[in-house]
Amino acid sequence: MNPSSVKPLTALYLIPVGLSDVELHMVLPQHNLLLVSHIKHFIVENVRSARRFLKKCDRNIDIDSITFFELNRHTPPQDIPSMLQPLQQGQPMGVISEAGCPAVADPGADVVAIAQQLQLKVIPLVGPSSILMGLMASGFNGQSFAFVGYLPIDAAKRTACLKEMEHRIVRDNQTQIFIETPYRNNTLVAEVCKVMPQHIKLCIATDITGPTQSIVTRGVKQWLNHLPNLNKVPTIFLLYK
Protein backbone atom coordinates (compact mmCIF):
# COMPACT_ATOMS: atom_id res chain seq x y z
CA MET A 1 0.00 0.00 0.00
CA ASN A 2 1.44 3.32 -1.08
CA PRO A 3 1.25 5.90 1.76
CA SER A 4 0.68 8.81 -0.62
CA SER A 5 -2.32 7.00 -2.16
CA VAL A 6 -4.17 7.25 1.16
CA LYS A 7 -6.06 10.53 1.17
CA PRO A 8 -8.72 11.21 3.76
CA LEU A 9 -12.13 12.45 2.65
CA THR A 10 -13.83 15.43 4.25
CA ALA A 11 -15.23 13.27 7.02
CA LEU A 12 -15.18 12.51 10.72
CA TYR A 13 -13.01 9.38 11.01
CA LEU A 14 -13.57 7.17 14.05
CA ILE A 15 -10.12 5.79 14.76
CA PRO A 16 -9.73 2.78 17.07
CA VAL A 17 -6.60 2.35 19.17
CA GLY A 18 -5.15 -0.79 20.78
CA LEU A 19 -6.66 -2.38 23.89
CA SER A 20 -3.25 -3.38 25.19
CA ASP A 21 0.32 -2.33 24.58
CA VAL A 22 0.95 -4.55 21.54
CA GLU A 23 2.46 -3.60 18.19
CA LEU A 24 -0.15 -1.71 16.14
CA HIS A 25 0.17 -4.10 13.16
CA MET A 26 -1.28 -6.79 15.44
CA VAL A 27 -4.60 -5.01 15.84
CA LEU A 28 -5.02 -2.23 13.27
CA PRO A 29 -5.17 -2.30 9.45
CA GLN A 30 -2.24 -0.63 7.70
CA HIS A 31 -4.74 1.77 6.10
CA ASN A 32 -5.52 3.33 9.51
CA LEU A 33 -1.84 3.93 10.27
CA LEU A 34 -1.29 5.66 6.92
CA LEU A 35 -4.50 7.67 7.07
CA VAL A 36 -3.88 9.34 10.44
CA SER A 37 -0.71 11.05 9.12
CA HIS A 38 -2.95 13.08 6.81
CA ILE A 39 -5.31 14.35 9.51
CA LYS A 40 -4.52 17.56 11.37
CA HIS A 41 -7.54 17.93 13.68
CA PHE A 42 -8.47 15.36 16.29
CA ILE A 43 -11.15 15.09 18.96
CA VAL A 44 -9.60 12.93 21.68
CA GLU A 45 -10.47 11.53 25.09
CA ASN A 46 -6.98 12.33 26.39
CA VAL A 47 -4.42 14.48 24.58
CA ARG A 48 -1.34 12.77 26.02
CA SER A 49 -2.30 9.27 25.01
CA ALA A 50 -3.60 10.44 21.62
CA ARG A 51 -0.18 12.00 20.91
CA ARG A 52 1.52 8.77 21.93
CA PHE A 53 -0.79 6.78 19.63
CA LEU A 54 -0.18 9.07 16.64
CA LYS A 55 3.59 8.84 17.12
CA LYS A 56 3.28 5.06 17.24
CA CYS A 57 1.37 5.18 13.91
CA ASP A 58 4.00 7.39 12.28
CA ARG A 59 7.35 8.12 13.93
CA ASN A 60 7.86 11.13 11.66
CA ILE A 61 4.51 12.75 12.37
CA ASP A 62 4.70 16.49 13.08
CA ILE A 63 2.77 16.53 16.37
CA ASP A 64 3.08 20.30 16.79
CA SER A 65 1.14 20.89 13.59
CA ILE A 66 -1.87 19.00 15.00
CA THR A 67 -4.84 20.52 16.82
CA PHE A 68 -6.44 18.48 19.61
CA PHE A 69 -9.87 19.02 21.13
CA GLU A 70 -10.38 17.13 24.38
CA LEU A 71 -13.72 15.35 24.77
CA ASN A 72 -14.38 13.37 27.94
CA ARG A 73 -16.74 13.31 30.92
CA HIS A 74 -15.45 16.73 32.01
CA THR A 75 -16.34 18.44 28.70
CA PRO A 76 -19.39 20.76 28.91
CA PRO A 77 -21.90 19.56 26.24
CA GLN A 78 -22.19 23.06 24.80
CA ASP A 79 -18.47 22.96 23.90
CA ILE A 80 -18.87 19.96 21.59
CA PRO A 81 -20.45 21.43 18.41
CA SER A 82 -17.66 23.96 17.86
CA MET A 83 -15.09 21.14 17.79
CA LEU A 84 -16.49 20.16 14.40
CA GLN A 85 -15.70 23.54 12.80
CA PRO A 86 -12.57 22.34 10.94
CA LEU A 87 -14.64 19.57 9.37
CA GLN A 88 -17.38 22.02 8.41
CA GLN A 89 -14.64 24.07 6.76
CA GLY A 90 -13.54 21.08 4.68
CA GLN A 91 -10.79 19.52 6.84
CA PRO A 92 -10.85 15.78 7.64
CA MET A 93 -11.06 15.09 11.38
CA GLY A 94 -10.42 12.08 13.61
CA VAL A 95 -11.90 10.85 16.90
CA ILE A 96 -9.59 8.87 19.19
CA SER A 97 -10.58 7.38 22.54
CA GLU A 98 -8.45 5.86 25.29
CA ALA A 99 -8.82 2.22 24.24
CA GLY A 100 -10.64 0.30 21.56
CA CYS A 101 -13.33 1.82 19.34
CA PRO A 102 -14.54 5.40 19.82
CA ALA A 103 -18.23 5.81 20.69
CA VAL A 104 -18.67 2.19 21.84
CA ALA A 105 -18.52 1.89 25.64
CA ASP A 106 -16.42 5.05 25.39
CA PRO A 107 -16.91 8.80 24.87
CA GLY A 108 -17.32 10.00 21.30
CA ALA A 109 -20.95 9.17 20.59
CA ASP A 110 -21.99 12.74 21.47
CA VAL A 111 -19.80 14.31 18.82
CA VAL A 112 -20.81 11.69 16.26
CA ALA A 113 -24.48 12.45 16.97
CA ILE A 114 -23.83 16.14 16.32
CA ALA A 115 -21.92 15.34 13.11
CA GLN A 116 -24.91 13.29 11.95
CA GLN A 117 -27.28 16.17 12.79
CA LEU A 118 -25.08 18.50 10.76
CA GLN A 119 -25.20 15.97 7.89
CA LEU A 120 -21.43 15.56 7.95
CA LYS A 121 -19.90 12.33 6.64
CA VAL A 122 -18.87 9.86 9.36
CA ILE A 123 -16.45 6.99 8.60
CA PRO A 124 -15.69 4.25 11.15
CA LEU A 125 -12.36 2.43 10.86
CA VAL A 126 -11.67 -1.18 11.83
CA GLY A 127 -10.05 -1.94 15.17
CA PRO A 128 -10.21 -4.07 18.29
CA SER A 129 -13.36 -4.15 20.40
CA SER A 130 -13.33 -6.18 23.60
CA ILE A 131 -17.12 -6.59 23.33
CA LEU A 132 -17.00 -8.06 19.85
CA MET A 133 -13.87 -10.14 20.37
CA GLY A 134 -15.16 -11.48 23.68
CA LEU A 135 -18.42 -12.43 21.98
CA MET A 136 -16.65 -14.15 19.05
CA ALA A 137 -14.55 -16.31 21.35
CA SER A 138 -17.23 -17.06 23.96
CA GLY A 139 -19.15 -19.59 21.84
CA PHE A 140 -22.34 -17.77 22.89
CA ASN A 141 -25.19 -16.66 20.65
CA GLY A 142 -23.87 -14.11 18.16
CA GLN A 143 -27.24 -13.76 16.40
CA SER A 144 -28.70 -11.91 19.38
CA PHE A 145 -26.68 -10.16 22.06
CA ALA A 146 -26.76 -7.09 24.28
CA PHE A 147 -24.05 -5.02 25.87
CA VAL A 148 -25.37 -3.39 29.03
CA GLY A 149 -22.27 -1.53 30.23
CA TYR A 150 -21.61 -1.35 33.95
CA LEU A 151 -23.93 -3.13 36.39
CA PRO A 152 -25.56 -0.88 39.02
CA ILE A 153 -23.62 -0.56 42.29
CA ASP A 154 -26.69 -0.46 44.56
CA ALA A 155 -27.28 -4.04 45.80
CA ALA A 156 -31.03 -4.20 45.10
CA LYS A 157 -30.71 -2.66 41.65
CA ARG A 158 -27.81 -4.96 40.89
CA THR A 159 -29.79 -8.07 41.80
CA ALA A 160 -32.70 -6.81 39.67
CA CYS A 161 -30.32 -6.24 36.77
CA LEU A 162 -28.90 -9.76 37.05
CA LYS A 163 -32.47 -11.17 37.15
CA GLU A 164 -33.36 -9.20 34.03
CA MET A 165 -30.27 -10.53 32.25
CA GLU A 166 -31.19 -14.10 33.21
CA HIS A 167 -34.66 -13.46 31.83
CA ARG A 168 -33.31 -12.20 28.51
CA ILE A 169 -30.94 -15.14 28.20
CA VAL A 170 -33.65 -17.71 28.88
CA ARG A 171 -36.61 -16.07 27.14
CA ASP A 172 -34.94 -14.19 24.26
CA ASN A 173 -31.86 -16.43 23.74
CA GLN A 174 -29.86 -13.23 24.02
CA THR A 175 -26.21 -13.21 25.13
CA GLN A 176 -25.67 -10.60 27.86
CA ILE A 177 -22.38 -8.69 27.99
CA PHE A 178 -21.21 -6.34 30.75
CA ILE A 179 -18.20 -4.80 32.46
CA GLU A 180 -17.21 -3.75 35.98
CA THR A 181 -14.77 -1.28 37.48
CA PRO A 182 -11.63 -3.50 37.53
CA TYR A 183 -11.05 -3.34 41.30
CA ARG A 184 -14.55 -4.77 41.82
CA ASN A 185 -14.16 -7.65 39.32
CA ASN A 186 -13.66 -10.34 41.96
CA THR A 187 -16.75 -9.38 43.94
CA LEU A 188 -18.79 -9.31 40.74
CA VAL A 189 -17.73 -12.76 39.56
CA ALA A 190 -18.45 -14.32 42.94
CA GLU A 191 -21.87 -12.68 43.00
CA VAL A 192 -22.80 -13.65 39.42
CA CYS A 193 -21.79 -17.27 39.97
CA LYS A 194 -23.79 -17.48 43.20
CA VAL A 195 -26.94 -15.80 41.87
CA MET A 196 -27.22 -17.37 38.41
CA PRO A 197 -28.84 -20.80 38.04
CA GLN A 198 -26.72 -23.82 37.21
CA HIS A 199 -27.57 -23.94 33.48
CA ILE A 200 -26.11 -20.47 32.87
CA LYS A 201 -22.59 -20.15 31.49
CA LEU A 202 -20.16 -17.31 32.16
CA CYS A 203 -17.40 -16.30 29.79
CA ILE A 204 -14.56 -14.34 31.39
CA ALA A 205 -12.45 -12.50 28.81
CA THR A 206 -9.33 -10.80 30.20
CA ASP A 207 -6.51 -8.79 28.63
CA ILE A 208 -7.98 -9.16 25.11
CA THR A 209 -5.21 -8.88 22.46
CA GLY A 210 -2.65 -8.64 25.29
CA PRO A 211 0.14 -11.04 26.30
CA THR A 212 -1.95 -12.71 29.03
CA GLN A 213 -5.19 -12.89 27.00
CA SER A 214 -7.61 -15.51 28.28
CA ILE A 215 -11.18 -16.04 27.08
CA VAL A 216 -12.77 -18.93 28.92
CA THR A 217 -16.39 -20.12 29.07
CA ARG A 218 -17.56 -22.38 31.91
CA GLY A 219 -20.78 -23.09 33.79
CA VAL A 220 -21.30 -20.62 36.66
CA LYS A 221 -21.04 -23.43 39.21
CA GLN A 222 -17.74 -24.59 37.69
CA TRP A 223 -16.36 -21.07 38.08
CA LEU A 224 -17.49 -20.98 41.74
CA ASN A 225 -15.02 -23.77 42.51
CA HIS A 226 -12.13 -22.02 40.77
CA LEU A 227 -12.66 -18.29 41.17
CA PRO A 228 -9.92 -16.48 39.21
CA ASN A 229 -8.20 -13.39 40.57
CA LEU A 230 -9.31 -10.55 38.28
CA ASN A 231 -8.48 -7.70 40.63
CA LYS A 232 -7.62 -4.66 38.47
CA VAL A 233 -7.37 -6.82 35.32
CA PRO A 234 -9.33 -5.36 32.35
CA THR A 235 -12.10 -7.90 31.86
CA ILE A 236 -15.32 -8.29 29.96
CA PHE A 237 -18.05 -10.66 31.13
CA LEU A 238 -20.56 -12.56 29.00
CA LEU A 239 -23.50 -14.70 30.11
CA TYR A 240 -25.55 -17.23 28.16
CA LYS A 241 -27.09 -20.63 28.65
Added chain:
Amino acid sequence: MNPSSVKPLTALYLIPVGLSDVELHMVLPQHNLLLVSHIKHFIVENVRSARRFLKKCDRNIDIDSITFFELNRHTPPQDIPSMLQPLQQGQPMGVISEAGCPAVADPGADVVAIAQQLQLKVIPLVGPSSILMGLMASGFNGQSFAFVGYLPIDAAKRTACLKEMEHRIVRDNQTQIFIETPYRNNTLVAEVCKVMPQHIKLCIATDITGPTQSIVTRGVKQWLNHLPNLNKVPTIFLLYK
Protein backbone atom coordinates in the same frame (compact mmCIF):
# COMPACT_ATOMS: atom_id res chain seq x y z
CA MET B 1 6.64 -7.10 10.81
CA ASN B 2 8.72 -10.15 9.97
CA PRO B 3 6.52 -12.93 8.51
CA SER B 4 8.61 -15.70 10.05
CA SER B 5 8.17 -14.15 13.52
CA VAL B 6 4.43 -14.84 13.35
CA LYS B 7 3.86 -18.32 14.73
CA PRO B 8 0.35 -19.47 15.59
CA LEU B 9 -0.29 -21.03 18.99
CA THR B 10 -2.17 -24.30 19.40
CA ALA B 11 -5.51 -22.52 19.30
CA LEU B 12 -8.71 -22.01 17.37
CA TYR B 13 -8.23 -18.68 15.58
CA LEU B 14 -11.36 -16.74 14.62
CA ILE B 15 -10.36 -15.02 11.40
CA PRO B 16 -12.49 -12.14 10.07
CA VAL B 17 -12.72 -11.49 6.34
CA GLY B 18 -13.73 -8.32 4.47
CA LEU B 19 -17.33 -7.14 4.24
CA SER B 20 -16.82 -5.82 0.73
CA ASP B 21 -14.33 -6.39 -2.05
CA VAL B 22 -11.70 -3.90 -0.86
CA GLU B 23 -7.97 -4.43 -0.46
CA LEU B 24 -7.32 -6.47 2.70
CA HIS B 25 -4.91 -3.89 4.14
CA MET B 26 -7.89 -1.55 4.36
CA VAL B 27 -9.73 -3.72 6.87
CA LEU B 28 -7.44 -6.36 8.39
CA PRO B 29 -4.28 -6.04 10.52
CA GLN B 30 -1.10 -7.24 8.82
CA HIS B 31 -0.73 -9.80 11.63
CA ASN B 32 -3.83 -11.67 10.41
CA LEU B 33 -2.52 -11.88 6.85
CA LEU B 34 0.81 -13.29 7.99
CA LEU B 35 -0.72 -15.67 10.51
CA VAL B 36 -3.06 -17.49 8.13
CA SER B 37 -0.11 -18.71 6.01
CA HIS B 38 0.96 -20.84 8.97
CA ILE B 39 -2.40 -22.57 9.49
CA LYS B 40 -3.18 -25.78 7.64
CA HIS B 41 -6.66 -26.66 8.98
CA PHE B 42 -9.66 -24.41 8.57
CA ILE B 43 -13.33 -24.64 9.47
CA VAL B 44 -15.11 -22.51 6.88
CA GLU B 45 -18.61 -21.44 5.94
CA ASN B 46 -17.86 -21.92 2.23
CA VAL B 47 -14.75 -23.62 0.86
CA ARG B 48 -14.58 -21.66 -2.40
CA SER B 49 -14.66 -18.23 -0.83
CA ALA B 50 -12.30 -19.31 1.97
CA ARG B 51 -9.75 -20.40 -0.67
CA ARG B 52 -10.13 -17.07 -2.42
CA PHE B 53 -9.60 -15.20 0.86
CA LEU B 54 -6.48 -17.20 1.75
CA LYS B 55 -4.97 -16.56 -1.68
CA LYS B 56 -5.68 -12.85 -1.23
CA CYS B 57 -3.82 -12.98 2.12
CA ASP B 58 -0.83 -14.75 0.60
CA ARG B 59 -0.44 -15.20 -3.17
CA ASN B 60 2.11 -17.96 -2.63
CA ILE B 61 -0.01 -20.01 -0.25
CA ASP B 62 -0.06 -23.74 -1.03
CA ILE B 63 -3.83 -24.23 -1.10
CA ASP B 64 -3.57 -27.96 -1.82
CA SER B 65 -1.78 -28.55 1.46
CA ILE B 66 -4.74 -27.14 3.40
CA THR B 67 -7.63 -29.13 4.87
CA PHE B 68 -11.06 -27.50 4.90
CA PHE B 69 -14.05 -28.54 7.00
CA GLU B 70 -17.30 -26.94 5.86
CA LEU B 71 -19.57 -25.61 8.62
CA ASN B 72 -22.83 -23.94 7.66
CA ARG B 73 -26.57 -24.38 8.11
CA HIS B 74 -26.42 -27.71 6.23
CA THR B 75 -23.86 -29.26 8.58
CA PRO B 76 -25.32 -31.95 10.91
CA PRO B 77 -24.49 -30.87 14.51
CA GLN B 78 -22.97 -34.29 15.27
CA ASP B 79 -20.32 -33.66 12.60
CA ILE B 80 -18.92 -30.58 14.34
CA PRO B 81 -16.85 -32.00 17.25
CA SER B 82 -14.65 -34.15 14.98
CA MET B 83 -13.63 -31.03 13.03
CA LEU B 84 -11.58 -30.00 16.06
CA GLN B 85 -9.42 -33.15 15.99
CA PRO B 86 -6.37 -31.46 14.38
CA LEU B 87 -6.43 -28.85 17.15
CA GLN B 88 -6.72 -31.55 19.82
CA GLN B 89 -3.66 -33.12 18.21
CA GLY B 90 -1.69 -29.89 18.56
CA GLN B 91 -2.31 -28.17 15.19
CA PRO B 92 -3.48 -24.53 15.08
CA MET B 93 -6.84 -24.12 13.35
CA GLY B 94 -8.79 -21.22 11.84
CA VAL B 95 -12.48 -20.40 11.47
CA ILE B 96 -13.49 -18.31 8.43
CA SER B 97 -17.03 -17.17 7.64
CA GLU B 98 -18.43 -15.60 4.47
CA ALA B 99 -18.18 -11.97 5.58
CA GLY B 100 -17.09 -10.11 8.69
CA CYS B 101 -16.37 -11.78 12.01
CA PRO B 102 -16.98 -15.51 12.54
CA ALA B 103 -19.55 -16.41 15.20
CA VAL B 104 -21.19 -12.97 15.21
CA ALA B 105 -24.38 -12.91 13.12
CA ASP B 106 -22.71 -15.77 11.27
CA PRO B 107 -22.07 -19.52 11.73
CA GLY B 108 -19.11 -20.52 13.84
CA ALA B 109 -20.46 -20.06 17.36
CA ASP B 110 -21.30 -23.80 17.54
CA VAL B 111 -17.75 -24.91 16.95
CA VAL B 112 -16.40 -22.25 19.31
CA ALA B 113 -18.78 -23.49 22.01
CA ILE B 114 -17.45 -27.03 21.56
CA ALA B 115 -13.85 -25.80 21.65
CA GLN B 116 -14.65 -24.02 24.94
CA GLN B 117 -16.23 -27.23 26.34
CA LEU B 118 -13.09 -29.14 25.37
CA GLN B 119 -11.04 -26.44 27.15
CA LEU B 120 -9.18 -25.59 23.93
CA LYS B 121 -7.68 -22.13 23.52
CA VAL B 122 -9.76 -19.73 21.38
CA ILE B 123 -8.22 -16.56 19.92
CA PRO B 124 -10.33 -13.91 18.14
CA LEU B 125 -8.59 -11.69 15.57
CA VAL B 126 -9.49 -8.10 14.72
CA GLY B 127 -11.61 -7.40 11.65
CA PRO B 128 -14.59 -5.50 10.30
CA SER B 129 -18.01 -5.94 11.88
CA SER B 130 -20.97 -4.13 10.34
CA ILE B 131 -22.73 -4.17 13.73
CA LEU B 132 -19.88 -2.47 15.54
CA MET B 133 -18.96 -0.07 12.75
CA GLY B 134 -22.59 0.88 12.20
CA LEU B 135 -22.92 1.55 15.92
CA MET B 136 -19.73 3.65 16.07
CA ALA B 137 -20.88 5.90 13.23
CA SER B 138 -24.56 6.14 14.20
CA GLY B 139 -24.04 8.55 17.09
CA PHE B 140 -26.35 6.31 19.15
CA ASN B 141 -25.77 5.02 22.67
CA GLY B 142 -22.68 2.81 22.66
CA GLN B 143 -22.87 2.20 26.43
CA SER B 144 -25.93 -0.02 26.00
CA PHE B 145 -26.97 -1.70 22.77
CA ALA B 146 -28.53 -4.89 21.47
CA PHE B 147 -28.23 -6.73 18.19
CA VAL B 148 -31.40 -8.72 17.56
CA GLY B 149 -30.60 -10.27 14.16
CA TYR B 150 -33.42 -10.60 11.64
CA LEU B 151 -36.88 -9.30 12.48
CA PRO B 152 -39.69 -11.91 12.34
CA ILE B 153 -41.44 -12.22 8.95
CA ASP B 154 -44.93 -12.83 10.38
CA ALA B 155 -46.71 -9.44 10.47
CA ALA B 156 -48.07 -9.68 14.03
CA LYS B 157 -44.77 -10.94 15.46
CA ARG B 158 -42.91 -8.25 13.55
CA THR B 159 -45.08 -5.48 14.97
CA ALA B 160 -44.62 -6.93 18.47
CA CYS B 161 -40.87 -7.02 17.92
CA LEU B 162 -40.79 -3.37 16.81
CA LYS B 163 -42.89 -2.41 19.88
CA GLU B 164 -40.46 -4.26 22.14
CA MET B 165 -37.52 -2.44 20.51
CA GLU B 166 -39.23 0.92 21.05
CA HIS B 167 -39.75 -0.04 24.68
CA ARG B 168 -36.09 -0.91 25.18
CA ILE B 169 -34.97 2.32 23.52
CA VAL B 170 -37.25 4.49 25.65
CA ARG B 171 -37.08 2.60 28.97
CA ASP B 172 -33.56 1.16 28.93
CA ASN B 173 -31.79 3.78 26.72
CA GLN B 174 -30.62 0.83 24.65
CA THR B 175 -29.70 1.18 20.96
CA GLN B 176 -31.43 -1.53 18.91
CA ILE B 177 -29.63 -3.02 15.91
CA PHE B 178 -31.09 -5.42 13.31
CA ILE B 179 -30.82 -6.67 9.76
CA GLU B 180 -33.17 -7.84 7.01
CA THR B 181 -32.90 -10.09 3.99
CA PRO B 182 -31.61 -7.52 1.43
CA TYR B 183 -34.51 -7.85 -1.03
CA ARG B 184 -36.91 -6.89 1.79
CA ASN B 185 -34.92 -3.83 2.95
CA ASN B 186 -37.23 -1.28 1.32
CA THR B 187 -40.39 -2.75 2.86
CA LEU B 188 -38.72 -2.84 6.26
CA VAL B 189 -37.56 0.79 6.21
CA ALA B 190 -41.00 2.02 5.16
CA GLU B 191 -42.61 -0.03 7.94
CA VAL B 192 -40.16 1.06 10.65
CA CYS B 193 -40.55 4.73 9.74
CA LYS B 194 -44.33 4.48 9.79
CA VAL B 195 -44.63 2.51 13.04
CA MET B 196 -42.02 4.29 15.20
CA PRO B 197 -42.94 7.52 16.99
CA GLN B 198 -41.50 10.81 15.83
CA HIS B 199 -38.78 11.09 18.50
CA ILE B 200 -37.10 7.87 17.35
CA LYS B 201 -34.08 8.06 15.04
CA LEU B 202 -33.07 5.50 12.44
CA CYS B 203 -29.51 4.98 11.25
CA ILE B 204 -29.19 3.28 7.86
CA ALA B 205 -25.70 1.88 7.30
CA THR B 206 -25.08 0.49 3.81
CA ASP B 207 -22.07 -1.07 2.10
CA ILE B 208 -19.87 -0.64 5.19
CA THR B 209 -16.15 -0.42 4.21
CA GLY B 210 -17.23 -0.53 0.52
CA PRO B 211 -16.93 2.12 -2.20
CA THR B 212 -20.53 3.33 -1.74
CA GLN B 213 -20.49 3.27 2.07
CA SER B 214 -23.13 5.47 3.65
CA ILE B 215 -23.99 5.64 7.36
CA VAL B 216 -26.71 8.19 7.94
CA THR B 217 -28.84 8.94 11.03
CA ARG B 218 -32.12 10.83 10.69
CA GLY B 219 -35.46 11.03 12.49
CA VAL B 220 -37.89 8.33 11.27
CA LYS B 221 -40.25 10.97 9.90
CA GLN B 222 -37.40 12.63 7.97
CA TRP B 223 -36.59 9.27 6.36
CA LEU B 224 -40.27 8.81 5.42
CA ASN B 225 -40.02 11.80 3.10
CA HIS B 226 -36.82 10.56 1.44
CA LEU B 227 -36.99 6.77 1.42
CA PRO B 228 -33.71 5.44 0.00
CA ASN B 229 -33.63 2.48 -2.39
CA LEU B 230 -31.92 -0.31 -0.45
CA ASN B 231 -33.15 -3.19 -2.56
CA LYS B 232 -30.50 -5.96 -2.39
CA VAL B 233 -27.96 -3.58 -0.81
CA PRO B 234 -26.25 -5.05 2.31
CA THR B 235 -27.56 -2.84 5.09
CA ILE B 236 -27.65 -2.71 8.85
CA PHE B 237 -30.32 -0.78 10.73
CA LEU B 238 -30.02 0.95 14.09
CA LEU B 239 -32.71 2.64 16.16
CA TYR B 240 -32.42 5.02 19.08
CA LYS B 241 -34.00 8.20 20.39
